[in-house]
Amino acid sequence: MVRIESAHGLPATCILKLDDSYGADGIVSSKDITEVAGLRSQSIAVEKGSPSHFFLLSMLKEENLTAKDVQMLFMPTAGDAAAVFTAGRAKAAVTWEPYLSSSTKQSPNAHVLVTTREKPGLLLDLLLANSDYAKANPDAVNGVIKAWFDAVKFWKTNPAQANSTIAKGLGVSDQELSEMLKGCKYADYPENATYFGLQGNSSAPFFEGFAQAQKVWLEAGLMTKTVNADSVIDVSFLKGITV
Known part of the structure; x- marks a missing residue:
């Protein structure tokens, strides 16, 4: 999403990778659709401009399909998209x-067609900061980043206690949270160092993913101009962190 925000003139700077989706996002469909290519001419509920939208466009692209080859039904949220599907309107x-799993439980004729588990690295969460704020308040930004790494470390060493705390905050049971987290991989400092190429590697995953996403959004018409990847990333905060 940093591509879209920057292309629309919003002063967003990427400062941290939070996690990778590893099965937490995906496409649910009726069982008669057995492959992504089978989505051709079908109605698909999706939140416009969201990670879900990007995932769909990327999956279609792999099958040499575009948005014009399907009937997209744009919904306000991913939850609404799932509700439209379970209601039989898509x-x-x-x-x-949890909508991915609940959709198949509510609809006997539904199944999960594909998830990010089969496409690792395609969807992930990044933390953005207002560029002006980050420059003016480096200590605050460093504090947030340090707190994230401390939290990830605590979660890895005390999973039961951490999950219970997270579940309480989200209003779900410990078991429900455990199922949700199976599709998510939190990013610690080493993962961030690799992802952003802190040694100056221009082929770091961030730059490759940025280029891929930018191409998808441009083709979809959600971006009208290209953005230089270097202009939306600031690794100085990560480099200054001691973990």
Whole structure:
């Protein structure tokens, strides 16, 4: 999403990778659709401009299909997309957990067509900061980043206690949270160092993913101009962190 925000003139700077989706996002469809190519001409509920939208466009692209080859039903949220599907008003929906699993439980004729587990690295969460704020308040930004790494470390060493705390905050049971987290991989400092190429590697995953996403959004018409990847990333905060 940093591509869209920057292309629309919003002063967003990427400062941290939070997690990778590893099965938490995907496409649910009726069972008669057995492959992504089978989505051709079908109605698909999806939140416009969202990670779900990007996932759908990327999956279609792999099958040499475009948005024009399907009937997209744009919904306000991924939850609404799932609801439209379970109500029988769409042949497929792009959503995330817990809606991905609940959709198949509510609809006997539904199944999960594809998820990010089969496409690792395609969807992830990044933390953005207002560029002006970050420059004026480096200590605050460093504090947020340090707190994230401390939280990830605590979660890895005390999973039961951490999950219970997270579940309480989200208003779900410990078991429900455990199922949700199976599709998510939190990013610690080493993962961030690799992802952003802190040693100056221009082929770091961030730049590759940025280029891929930018191409998808441009083709979809949600971006009208290209954005230089270097202009929306600031690794100085990560480099200054001691973990």
